[in-house]
Amino acid sequence: MQNSSNQSYLFKIWRSAVIPYLLVVFIVFFITLICLPLANTERYYLVSYLLLFALFIMATLFRLGPVLLAATLSSLAWNFFFIPPHNTFHIEKTDDILMFVLFFSIAMLNGVLTTRIRRQEQLARDRELRTKVLFQLTQQLSKAGSIDEVLKIAVEEINAQFGFTVFFILQDGNNILFQTGRLQKEKKLNTDEYNIAEWCFKNRTEAGAFTTNRSDLEYTFYPMPGTKVNPGVLATKQEKPVAGENRTFWLTFITQISNAIEREFLAEMATKARFLDESDRLYKTLFNSISHEFRIPVATIMGASDSLLSSPHPANIQSELHNEIFTASVRLNRLIENLLNMSRLESGQLSVSLDWCDINDLFNKVLEDLSGELEPFKVKVTIPENMPLVKIDFGLMEQVLYNLLFNATQYSAPLTKIELSSAHQNDELVIEIADRGTGFPDSTIEKVFTKFYRVDGTKTGGLGLGLSIVKGFVEAHSGIITVENRKTAGARFIIRIPTEKPDIKNLFLDNE
Incomplete structure (x- = not known):
């Protein structure tokens, strides 16, 4: 397959090289043919002007080789067909010899x-275009926020500028290449x-097709050097080598892409390191909190159970232990x-x-479950008389x-007021819970919903999961929850959940 590709490439080179020479031969032949009527006149020198003009045009279209061939053929054709004696390269007059030498010199110089x-001019335009392309590439790569985005831009730009089919083989962070494209x-x-x-990755040297190392392969492999880390290898499928x-x-194109990949690669590694550190910290925090x-x-249950089993107690003591x-x-x-709820959320x-x-049913159920904890407090519940049914997950x-x-x-x-209220405003269920407690420090109020977060100096226990679970459950309803400190004392939590007023007819139909 590689030999077939090489043969196709050589044929294209031969065709692109030969065609300009054939074209200049045809042009000189055509001009000579249409000027033949001037051969037997004294104005044969006019043919030289026409040939010089044609040569100037050809010089703007073709490379030096075809142009030099055109200059030589023009000189010989003018000499052979137009300078007396005709149909011979011999020139009798000194003036004609001088004119021929000048014509040939001017043609060559021109x-x-x-x-x-x-x-x-073409080189200047090419440099300007390449500089512009590299600048645009740098701009696009700077906006990429991940390795995959960088690679997507790179694949598109390489295909657009060079026409290569490419894919990237990156390393895994331990200087070992993956076997598949990213x-x-x-x-x-x-x-x-x-x-x-x-081999290309470790030696930072090109290998594969069109190189001295395994040129029989289908792909050409280019190293992607980095300043600190080598991200990997670029594999290309190309029809010809890149030269000049x-x-x-x-290579500059590859370097720009390599630098961008390295940047994101290092950022990814730093993120993973931070994640591992954070995971380790959270693990230790969770382990310590759970243990405590x-x-x-468990100690309470074991102590009370041991007391009940070890000796008989009066009924009132047994009741307290139970x-x-x-x-x-x-x-x-x-x-x-x-812990289970947080696991479900995660x-x-x-x-x-x-x-x-019915909000009344929801409030009554929660107040009943917390009747023991709420007994020392003054609980105020406010529910509007016209409060409609709301569509929520009751549990x-x-x-x-x-x-x-x-x-x-x-x-x-104890003896302070805890307020629980609900309302239906602008197609939203609004629930407020307010207390007269210590509130939250202003510097920490934005962190209260963070997993495992507990305000410094608090004497109460807990894992720091309760408010994080609350936020997750509210957001599962497409709602939001906010917290604010009250002006006098305490904190207020406000829950807003989008809902709709029930259509009584449809509600009965649903129940049926």
Whole structure:
């Protein structure tokens, strides 16, 4: 397959090289043919002007080789057909000899100088175009926010500027190349290709097709050098080698892309390192918190159970011990529920089952579950008389209100007021929970919904998951939750969930 490609490439080179020579031969022949009537006149020198003009035009169109051939053929044709004696290269008159020498010299100089000027002009245009292309490439790469975005831009630009089919083989962070393309997963190297790609990566030297190292391969492999890290290898499928100024342009192109990939690669590695550090920190925090939080209710249950089993107690003491066991069990269950809920949120497996609910039923259920914790407080519940049914997930919203009200009991002094209210405003369910507790420091109020976050100096326990779960459950309803400190004392949580007023007719139909 590679030999066939090389033969096709050589044929194209031969064709592109021969055609200009054939064209100049035809042009000189055509001009000579139409000027033959002037051969037997005294104005034969006019033919030289026409040939010089044609030569000037050809010099702007063709390279130096065809132009020099045209100059030589023009001189010989003018001599053979137009300068007396005709049909011979012999020239009798000194004036004609001088004119022929001048014609040949002018033709050669005209061809050489014109093609040189044209070449310099073309080189200047090419440099300007390449500079513009590199500038645009740099701009596009600077806007990329990930390795995949950089590679997508690179593939498109390489194909547009060079017409190459390319794919990128990147390393895994441990200087080991992957065997498949980063973007094009279907591009997989065979054993020979992978070995050459790895050699190219380690030695920072080109290999594969059109190189001295395994030129029989289908792909050409180019190293992508970086300042700190070598991101990988660029594999191209091309019909011909890149040479001359195009090669300089091509290598600069690769360098720009390599620098952009290296930038994102280092950023990705830094992000992974931060993630690992954060994961390690969260793991230690969670482990310490779980150990502490679980130890208290477990110790309570074990102590009360041991006391009940070891010796008989009066009925009132037994009741207290049973109550301690129950309270500790509830606390332990709440900790487990919070961990399970956070796991559901993190895994994306949380499903919301919306149904028409009565806010009175929701509030009553939560207040009943927290009756023991709320007993020392003055609880004020406000629900408008015209409060409509709302479409929510009853179980999730019950957990939301439970966590918020329980949180209020932990940070408020006994006998203070805890307020729970609801409203329906602008097609939104609005629920507010307000207390007269300590509130939150202004510097930490934006962090209260962060997982495992607990305000410094708080005496209450907990894993720091309750408010994070609340936020996740509210957002699962496409809602938002905000918190603010009250002017006098305490904090206020405001929940807004988009909902609609029920259509009574449709509601009955749904129930049927």
